[in-house]
Amino acid sequence: MSLELATRVLGYVGPGVEAEVFVGHTALALTRFANSFIHQNVADATTAVRLRLHADGRTATGSTTVTTDEGLRGLVARTLAAARLLPPDPGWSGLAPPAPLAGEGNWDEATAQAAPDARADQVRAFVDAAGGLETAGYCRTLHWSGAFANSAGQAISGHTAEVAMDGIARLDGADGVARMATGRLSEVDGAVLGARAAAKARASAGAVELPPGRYEVVLEAPAVADLLGNFALYGFNGKAYNERQSFAEPGAEQFDAAVTLVDDTLGVTGIGLPFDAEGTPKSRVTLVDAGVTAALAHDRRTAAEAGARSTGHAVPGGGAFGALPTAVRLEPVAAGAEAAAGAVVDPAAAALVAGVERGLLVTDLWYTRVLDPKSLVVTGLTRNGVWLIEDGEITTPVRNFRFTQSYPQALAPGAVLGVGARTTTLPDSWGMSWCTTPALRLASWNFTGGASG
Template structure:
């Protein structure tokens, strides 16, 4: 079924009829089936779903470029959109940097997507929420489960026309014990692969382990960052570092060809690793792109405009906001390329049995991969999550933010105390720089972004130091 592509082609033909020969036009038609089940106080309080069709048109006429969008596909609605965008182009400024259209290009088929995920109903999501709540063992829970399907058609006046589909499911929830929260989240291609019970158990175990935290003096501490925290690193590296527009404006730390990261770090953007579209929003084929190879920065991402500025080819990273925010990798995964700096084990498992009952601190570590990293840290902090992160200095990517959902002191490879949340100020590239990465976890967990279609695949990381500058209140 190529309904969206057919509509896109119709709009291209309409531009030619109304504007005559010469204009360049590209059209993107997206049908999004988005659904969200929210829960709070351990009960579902909202089910929302929407089906939205958006037609986005960009034209280049007589050296001028204009764009617009509409949420209609009727003949009158499409004609009104074309007339409005052509009128805007006639009075707009000259655009000497116009990169032209994507030529007709062979395209890989869209990956097979799961219909049960794309068209999941509220009962399907409610089953997962119930499993999460039950597994939390009486703790108060909150969060969401979402499903999404995107059907996208693209056509331009250069004769390029393609169709693609993408589906995903995600769950993000917390459990609360007293004033302490524990979190668990996951993003998958198939709703059937979400395990609500496992996520609920993990969140509850972390909440119980985070009870009765102690104050810790600010300073530079070795850390183990769990995947949720590492996802924040990847998001900011993508947005501010490997962004072709920011690189062109000299606002990025990136220096291709330079060993800017520890040799244990490899970063790959791969929109087709999950169920993603086989092309970007300019019709350029999507592909895996290595941005950091064993510590050496190798590339930034481009749309057609930033690529033309540098005399290179687009990497297929145009997205809805790339004209203003710049092209950025939105499916970034951190891959271990070695064990540089790995220290010998210092004390066995992260937490041993406690006489007289179950030690709640054992729940601070909820997977074997993170436990192995913790066991090799002599003294430092285990950090579950980062939030409210804001850039202080873009060029060196110095960021300030807070920990949340659990921080613990580690001594001799064992979790010994829960710690109150801390504020940090840290350069993300420096924290991952040469000699700074002690160990990369073997297993990566896909973390959902705030918007469907973007995700970050992150393992746990053991780092030499992280700069904590105060408590959460200052």
């Protein structure tokens, strides 16, 4: 159906125009809970058609959700009219040539077709496992299918499915969190997540204020995900690199040797369509290889400017945002001896905590804002639990901090003291992207004050 729509739109464009069409169908179902009961269950299914064309040296883009013949013909007419009014586009890099998919990506029918009861069961398990604490959050399922066709002969389609759960437990103003995303509903255990969130909330009682300064830290996966998301947007973004706004220097040893970072939609943990918004098939791209910056994410336009090839990272709106990795994974280390996790520490971070003489365990970062994109200095707050670590043990809950930290500097050579052996996939709050990461033990993190200032 989607590929048929795409080819139909191409037929309406006519000869003498370079055109590409993406048809996407998104079915999102969301079950939200607050005060420990479900208060909203919604579902939305939308088919959207996006057209980009290049005519007489000018490029224009249009979109519609009206898929009747009249609606599609109107889309073509409006986009052609817009192209005539726009200035010439000397950076036009042409259409993606015909190329087969490198893989089908991840798909699970049970997740795509999950009923509301399946999400409600996960919420019930989360709430019950919290043992009477106030809880809030959501469980969502997503089915995303897409088809792409262009006038150069490229025609491909694919689909993906996702389930995500994010919840907090609260006790006397202290929150604990647990969240995850995966391609299979069968891999979600609301009881495990609820118990983890509740344990963190209970262990946050009586938090003390510590002085600002540099502390050794263990960042759990939700906190590390903020680093990876900012690396993707500001660092490995081909547009940012071309504009000299990125810290990335391909070939330079910018990270600790323990850091290997890949973008891998088609991998075991990957979620997403197997091609990008320009019809370029996706494949695994190593962004950082054992500490050395190895590659950048490019769409066709940024690749042409850099004298490179598209890596399959075009996104809708890429003219403004650039080319973005959407399935970033920080590679874990080989599993070693297990350490006792205890009530507070995520099992994925337990071995890292055991090696800290004095430092902080940080669950999550939020309200992060970039102060300087070139050096990627970020300011933000901790949340959902911070604890003092002494002699490898969690000793005292700590009040939230404000921090100001260069993210690349935090992972620079010699700065990474440990990488966890287990990964967690985290959903992005803003769009169709995901981060998969273990916990990290870092030599230094710059805390500049309390959460109030």
